[in-house]
Amino acid sequence: xxxxxxxxxxDVTSLVDVSAEMPDQxxxxxxPVTAPGANGDAWLxxxxxxxxxxxxxxxxxxxxxxxxxxxxxxxIASAVGYSFYADDLTVDDSGRVHILxxxxxxPAGPYRHLGSYxxxxxxxxxxxxVAGTTLTAPVxxxxxxxxxxxxxxxxxxxxxxxxxAPAVQTAKMAVADGQLVGVSYRYAQQxxxxxxxxxxxxxxxxWTDQTLIDTHALGGGIDTIAAVDATRSGSETRVYxxxxxxxCGTARSQxxxxxxxxxxxxxxxxxxxVSGQQRLRAATAADGSDVLYLSAPEKxxxxxxxxxxxxxxxxxxxxxxxxxGIRGDSGxxxxxxxxxxxxxxxxxxxxxxxxxxxxxxxxxxxxxSATGDAHPTFTVTWAQAQPLELVRVRSGYxxxxxxxxxxxDFAVEARTAAGWTQxxxxxxxxxxxxxxxxxxxxxxxxxxxxxxxxxxxxxxxxVYEVEAIAVAP
Numbered sequence: 001x002x003x004x005x006x007x008x009x010x011d012v013t014s015l016v017d018v019s020a021e022m023p024d025q026x027x028x029x030x031x032p033v034t035a036p037g038a039n040g041d042a043w044l045x046x047x048x049x050x051x052x053x054x055x056x057x058x059x060x061x062x063x064x065x066x067x068x069x070x071x072x073x074x075x076i077a078s079a080v081g082y083s084f085y086a087d088d089l090t091v092d093d094s095g096r097v098h099i100l101x102x103x104x105x106x107p108a109g110p111y112r113h114l115g116s117y118x119x120x121x122x123x124x125x126x127x128x129x130v131a132g133t134t135l136t137a138p139v140x141x142x143x144x145x146x147x148x149x150x151x152x153x154x155x156x157x158x159x160x161x162x163x164x165a166p167a168v169q170t171a172k173m174a175v176a177d178g179q180l181v182g183v184s185y186r187y188a189q190q191x192x193x194x195x196x197x198x199x200x201x202x203x204x205x206x207w208t209d210q211t212l213i214d215t216h217a218l219g220g221g222i223d224t225i226a227a228v229d230a231t232r233s234g235s236e237t238r239v240y241x242x243x244x245x246x247x248c249g250t251a252r253s254q255x256x257x258x259x260x261x262x263x264x265x266x267x268x269x270x271x272x273x274v275s276g277q278q279r280l281r282a283a284t285a286a287d288g289s290d291v292l293y294l295s296a297p298e299k300x301x302x303x304x305x306x307x308x309x310x311x312x313x314x315x316x317x318x319x320x321x322x323x324x325g326i327r328g329d330s331g332x333x334x335x336x337x338x339x340x341x342x343x344x345x346x347x348x349x350x351x352x353x354x355x356x357x358x359x360x361x362x363x364x365x366x367x368x369s370a371t372g373d374a375h376p377t378f379t380v381t382w383a384q385a386q387p388l389e390l391v392r393v394r395s396g397y398x399x400x401x402x403x404x405x406x407x408x409d410f411a412v413e414a415r416t417a418a419g420w421t422q423x424x425x426x427x428x429x430x431x432x433x434x435x436x437x438x439x440x441x442x443x444x445x446x447x448x449x450x451x452x453x454x455x456x457x458x459x460x461x462x463v464y465e466v467e468a469i470a471v472a473p
Contacts, residue, residue, distance in 0.1 A: 023061065023072040024048060035089040035097070040065045043097060045076065045086045054106055057138065058084035060097065060120065074120065076127075078138040081106050082158055087115075087171040087185075092178040096121050100173050100183065103141045105159045111167035113158050114141050115150035115185055115200070130180055130202045149183055149200040149207045153190060163193050174230035174237060184212075184230040184239040192216060194223040197241045197258075199230075212239060212258050212265055218323050219331050221246045225253055227279045233288035233309055235261045240270070240292070242278050243319075245326055248361035248394060248465050253278045254326045255294060256319065257307065267319045270294075270305065273326050328435065332389055332470035334359075336446070339382035339468075345370035347460060353378055361464040363398050369453060369461040376461045379447040380468065381415075387471040388414060388438035391423065391446050394464040396432045397456075403430035405462055409452035412436040414443035440471055 028049030035043045042063035049056050058076035063069070076099055077084050088100040097120040102112035118127050118139055127135040129146040139147060141158070153166040160166065171185035180202060186195035197213035215222050225242040232238070239258040244251050255270040255278060276298030283291050285306075292305040324331065341353035351368035357380055358365055369376035391412050397405035412424040421443075424436025446468045453461040 018070070022070050024059070031084075031086040033086045033089045035091050037091045038093050038095060043073075043089060043091055045089045045099065045101075047084045047086060049107075050078075051107060054080050056083040056106060056108075058086060058099075058101055060099070062122070073122065074125065075138040076118070076120070077101065077103075077116070077140070079103075079140050079142070082141055083108055085112050088173050090173065090175045092175060094178055095123065096178065098173065098175050098180065100171055102168050102171065103158055105161060109161045111161050111163070111165065111169065111188075113150070113152060113156060113160065113166075113168055114148050115168045115171055115183065116141070116147050117149055117173065117180065117183065118147055119180075146202070146207070149202075150185065150187065150198075150209075155190075164188075164191050166190050169195060170226040170228055172229045174232040176232040181232045181237055182230065184228045184241070186224055186226065186228060186241075189216075195226075197224055197228060197239065199239060210265075213241060213243070213256075213319050218320060222323055225277050225279075227277075229280060229282040231282050231284045231290050233284050233290075236309055237261075238282075238290060238307075239265075240280055240282050240290075242280060243323060243326065244277065245323070246359075247275070248359065248467075251276060252326060253296075254322065255280060255292075256322050258319070267317050267322050269322045269325055270307065271303065274299065328392070329389055329469045329472075332472040334467045335382045335386060335388075335470050336380045336466050336468040339380045339445075341367070341378065341380045341466075343367055343369065343379070344375075344377045345373040347371065353380075356380075356463045356466050359465070361394055365464070366397075367461070367463045369450075371458065371460055373453075373460075376450050376453060377447055378450075378461070378463060378466065379445060380466055381445040382468075383444075385417070385442050385444040387440045387442050388423075388446075389440065389469045389471045390438050391436045392433060392465075392467040392469065393436075393448065394433045394467075395462055396464065397462050400456070402432055404456045405454055406430060406432055407434075407448070407450060407453065407461060407463065408455050410448050410450040413447050413449060414438055414441050415445035415447070416441055416443050420447070443468075 029046045031047045033045045044061040048059045057078040060073040062073040083104045085102040090098040103114040104112040131146040133145045156166045167188045169186045173183045174181035182201040188195045194215040199210045223244045227242045229240045244253045252273045254273045257268045258265045274296045279295045281293045289308040294303040336357045343353035346352045347368040353367045355365045356367035395407040413420045423438045
């Protein structure tokens with residue numbers, strides 16, 4: 001645990017390690033979540049292992065600036081056969097601590113249940129649920145009242161760990177004026193391995209729930225990453241999430257902001273799509289703007305962004321619009337993946353044309369033409385003619401100047417009932433990915449007719465993938 005020194009709060013260049021001063025030395029601690037108090041104190045929520053008793057508890061610690069000491073404030077939640085998973089922690093201006101967590105099976109598991117929320121008042125040492133009902137500490141998953149914002153679905157238990165069973169994973173809350181605004185969280189429905197994004201609110205009589213991102217409706221392998229957050233300023237609520245989609249053997253991710261001033265939500269892409277996963281955290285500045293920290297672990301980058309609430313045009317876009325922007329197409333089926341590929345030549349037995357329709361974009365999975373084939377061709381054929389939206393060609397080599405190894409001069413053709421029709425032509429190409437707009441032409445095959453394979457010394461065609469995207473139904 002690192003803490004800013006007392007004479008330099010906010011000076012992140014001089015953090016000091018105070019873990020030796022923490023209570024419960026030697027305990028198995030995991031899932032730390034921190035929050036600053038209104039007076040500059042620090043609060044820490046963790047999971048503490050009590051494995052001999054068959055449980056893992058939620059515990060709250062407090063660091064006092066006045067005394068310069070850590071104390072174990074209270075045990076938040078505990079139950080035999082359950083593990084506590086800390087999600088979010090917020091201290092409001094009155095000093096009350098808002099606590100968000102999920103329950104999982106003991107000792108651990110990736111799929112969690114029973115999303116829960118309570119408020120703790122350090123002045124009275126009392127827990128209350130969202131309705132204001134006093135709770136007995138530690139909180140149990142079976143306690144009556146309004147603690148649980150995501151109850152079990154039929155047949156669901158805490159030990160339901162199948163990847164296609166109902167589950168909660170990752171949650172964040174928005175708190176304004178000392179009151180809970182809502183909870184953003186990821187939820188997988190029965191029979192789905194993808195996680196939707198939901199928004200839970202308290203109506204005064206019960207919990208209500210909205211689906212903000214429906215991954216099944218978006219299709220095409222769309223999922224969300226375990227990174228969400230929520231903010232509120234004025235009348236506008238924002239939920240941040242990260243969409244993920246398969247992309248030539250890897251994944252592309254896009255941060256999306258969902259905003260609402262009432263019951264309707266609009267979507268806005270934040271930043272550009274990134275190869276691999278992204279993580280995020282959001283906080284609202286004094287002027288109402290949101291400060292975002294976006295990390296891309298596979299790229300080793302951390303990006304800072306500020307999203308204002310004034311001076312920006314209103315958005316009526318939907319999540320489907322954002323997804324279309326990530327894909328670069330409308331989400332139709334890649335017919336090439338269902339087809340059979342042939343080519344005029346291949347360099348080796350392990351560089352055959354089938355490698356260019358396997359969905360993998362690596363140097364080890366390319367069609368490469370033979371060195372003596374000056375004008376190679378590549379064809380992929382599928383069973384039934386269908387309207388085509390576009391053909392995407394990915395080519396090149398990861399070593400050396402990429403502009404030299406990509407396909408240089410070539411045409412893209414589609415086979416219709418009338419024969420082969422050119423739908424795109426590229427001359428002097430230096431891009432690794434190019435797209436030919438098919439305009440809905442009905443075809444049962446696509447081919448590349450290559451005039452100049454590359455600009456490299458070894459003048460061969462190097463194709464990672466050919467994607468024939470059907471018009472979305």
